[in-house]
Amino acid sequence: MLRIGSVVMGATDVRRAAAFWTEALGYVPREEPEHDWVVLVHPEGVGTQISLGLSETPVRERPRVHLDLYAGNAKDQAAEVERLVGLGAHRVDWDDYPEDADFVVLADPEGNRFCVIDTGRG
Secondary structure, eight states: OOOOOEEEEEESSHHHHHHHHHHHHOOEESSOOOSSEEEEEOTTSOSOEEEEEEOOSOOOSSOSSOEEEEESSHHHHHHHHHHHHHTTOEEOOOTTOOTTOSEEEEEOTTOOEEEEEETTOO
16 A cells, blocks of 8 residues: 655755754754755654755645645644744735635745644534
8 A cells, every 4th residue: 555755845945945844843854965855754753754856946826735734723723823934934815715714824935835724623
């Protein structure tokens, strides 16, 4: 049976992207980062890896693949959004928010979109 080994994102500055995601997720480089590629892993070896590869293609405004980061409840979600913004993420002006959205759309310093989800709702 297959399993997801790594989620791969493009970056124009792999080191900057690695610094952001290392702080955001508490991940560490699997091996010494190169200028064009790095694989980040959970320090205990659990979960899905995040791979960052050098890319010259522009970031898509509505990417077909993105990360959903789970927060335990609305308070945790708000705190995580502020922490991630403090690390260099920015809020995305998302025109498709439903009325009672349980997610917040952010972009990393490279412009890659991701969501922070409030999983505390029934």
